[in-house]
Amino acid sequence: MAFSEKNLKGLIAATFTPMTSCGAINLPVIQQYVDYLVQKQNVTNIFVNGTTGEGLSLSIQERKSLTEEWVKHARGKMDNVIVHVGCPSIMDSKDLAAHAASCGADAISAVCPSFVKPSSLDALVLYLQEVASAAPSLPFYYYHIPKLTGITYQINDLLGKVKQNIPSFRGVKFSDVNLMEFSLCVHAYKEYDFLYGVDEQLLGALAFGAHGAVGSTYNYLGKITGDLVKAFEDGNIQNARNIQFCIQEFLIYVFDMGWGLPEFKDIMSLFSGIPLGPSRLPLVSSIRSDHHDAIKDRIKKMDSV
Numbered sequence: 001m002a003f004s005e006k007n008l009k010g011l012i013a014a015t016f017t018p019m020t021s022c023g024a025i026n027l028p029v030i031q032q033y034v035d036y037l038v039q040k041q042n043v044t045n046i047f048v049n050g051t052t053g054e055g056l057s058l059s060i061q062e063r064k065s066l067t068e069e070w071v072k073h074a075r076g077k078m079d080n081v082i083v084h085v086g087c088p089s090i091m092d093s094k095d096l097a098a099h100a101a102s103c104g105a106d107a108i109s110a111v112c113p114s115f116v117k118p119s120s121l122d123a124l125v126l127y128l129q130e131v132a133s134a135a136p137s138l139p140f141y142y143y144h145i146p147k148l149t150g151i152t153y154q155i156n157d158l159l160g161k162v163k164q165n166i167p168s169f170r171g172v173k174f175s176d177v178n179l180m181e182f183s184l185c186v187h188a189y190k191e192y193d194f195l196y197g198v199d200e201q202l203l204g205a206l207a208f209g210a211h212g213a214v215g216s217t218y219n220y221l222g223k224i225t226g227d228l229v230k231a232f233e234d235g236n237i238q239n240a241r242n243i244q245f246c247i248q249e250f251l252i253y254v255f256d257m258g259w260g261l262p263e264f265k266d267i268m269s270l271f272s273g274i275p276l277g278p279s280r281l282p283l284v285s286s287i288r289s290d291h292h293d294a295i296k297d298r299i300k301k302m303d304s305v
C-alpha cells in the first residue's frame, strides 16, 4: 500500500473557509487563496476544514467540496494538503477520511468528538484507530486542542498506545500551551512529527524540537514567521525573539479587543484582499470599518522587524 514517506515540516496555514455574503461556501476564491499563500507568504502547506476553517460548522458535502477544491488548486504549487476529518459522528469522519484519500490529499487529522467525550484513553485510541483505518494509505495526525475539546489526556500517554494499533499514525498537531508535555513527546517519540499550534509561542516549541507548526496566523503572518523559523535555525535567537515578540504584540491587541476566530477571518480578508466573507453562525465578527486602518497599520509595522 502506498504510504507517503515524506515528513511534515515547516509552516502550515490553517485555512479559513471562503464564504459568500449569504453564508454559502465560496469555492472560486480558493485558487486565488492558494496563490496568495505561495507567492506572498511563502507558505506551501495547508490544513483545511480545521478550527480556523470552521470545519465543524460545515456540512459533510461542503467539506468534501472544499477538500476537492483545495487539493485541485494546491497540486503542483504546494507541498502538502492536510484534511481535518473530525466530526461529532465517527461515521462522517470515516467517510471524510476515505474521501480525502480518494482526492489525493497528503494526510488527514482529526479531533475526537467532544460533545460526547471518550470515556477513557483507551476509548480515544479506539476512536482514532477506527477513523485512521478508513484511509490507511494516508498519514494520520491526532489533533490535540484541549481548550476547545475539553479532552485532556496526556499526549505522551496516548502515544504509548498508538504504535501497535494505528499503523498510519504519524504525529500530533499539538495546540496547547503546555510546552513541557510537548517536549516530553518530542523527546520520547522520535518517529513522529510534532506540529505546534499556538502561534504566539512558536519559538518555545521550536526550542523543544517542533518539526513544524499549524496555525491561523500563518495565513497572513507566514512570511514573518518564516523569518522567525530561519533566525532560529541559524542560531540567531535574539532576532527570533524580536520577531516572536512582535507577533505577540499583534495578538495581544486582538485578544484585548475581545476578538477571536470571526475577527481573524476579517483580518485575513483585509490584509490579503481575498474576499473570504463572513464566518458562519454562531460566529459573528465585531470588527467595524473604523478598525481597519489600525489593523492594517499594526500588520505593516511588523514588516519592518
Ligand SMILES: CC(=O)N[C@H](C=O)[C@@H](O)[C@H](O)[C@H](O)CO
Residues within 6 Å of the ligand: 014, 051, 052, 145, 175, 197, 198, 199, 200, 214, 215, 216, 217, 251
Ligand atoms: C484556537 C485556535 O484557533 N488555535 C489555532 C491553531 O490551533 C492558532 O493558530 C491560533 O489561532 C493562534 O495561535 C492565535 O491564538
Ligand SMILES: CC(=O)C(=O)O
Residues within 6 Å of the ligand: 014, 015, 047, 050, 051, 052, 053, 197, 214, 215, 216
Ligand atoms: C489553527 C488550526 O490549526 C486549525 O484551524 O485547526
